[in-house]
Amino acid sequence: MSLNIGAFIDFDPIDKDAWSQFNLIHMLAHQNEYQAMLDQGYPMSLHPLDHDLDDEDNWLGLNYTEHVSQYDVLGLSGLPDLSNVNLQDESQFHDWMLLHYQVHLKVDQTLGLA
Numbered sequence: 001m002s003l004n005i006g007a008f009i010d011f012d013p014i015d016k017d018a019w020s021q022f023n024l025i026h027m028l029a030h031q032n033e034y035q036a037m038l039d040q041g042y043p044m045s046l047h048p049l050d051h052d053l054d055d056e057d058n059w060l061g062l063n064y065t066e067h068v069s070q071y072d073v074l075g076l077s078g079l080p081d082l083s084n085v086n087l088q089d090e091s092q093f094h095d096w097m098l099l100h101y102q103v104h105l106k107v108d109q110t111l112g113l114a
């Protein structure tokens with residue numbers, strides 16, 4: 001199963017409904033990747049994140065930690081720093097969304113999910 005967050009990343013950062021939708025799909029994408037890694041025998045210690053929109057710094061940190069762990073276990077390199085962004089800045093928001101989407105795509109491709 002492939003859960004592609006790509007269709008949910010192009011929205012106005014002040015749109016709460018779009019954020020909710022993104023967060024749900026993104027959470028499912030992480031869970032999907034986590035399960036695929038377990039199924040394929042990768043040693044995963046971290047559990048997929050639950051999103052807390054009210055705590056953006058915490059959420060960004062958790063998401064980044066999880067992607068560091070994925071890249072580490074899968075032997076991938078070139079992970080951008082996803083923890084350091086101001087999502088209220090529209091330009092930074094769009095850059096981050098694209099960068100983060102590409103990270104998911106790389107993980108999904110490596111796992112044969114994409």
Ligand SMILES: [Zn+2]
Binds near residue numbers: 026030063067100104
């Ligand atoms: Zn992510």
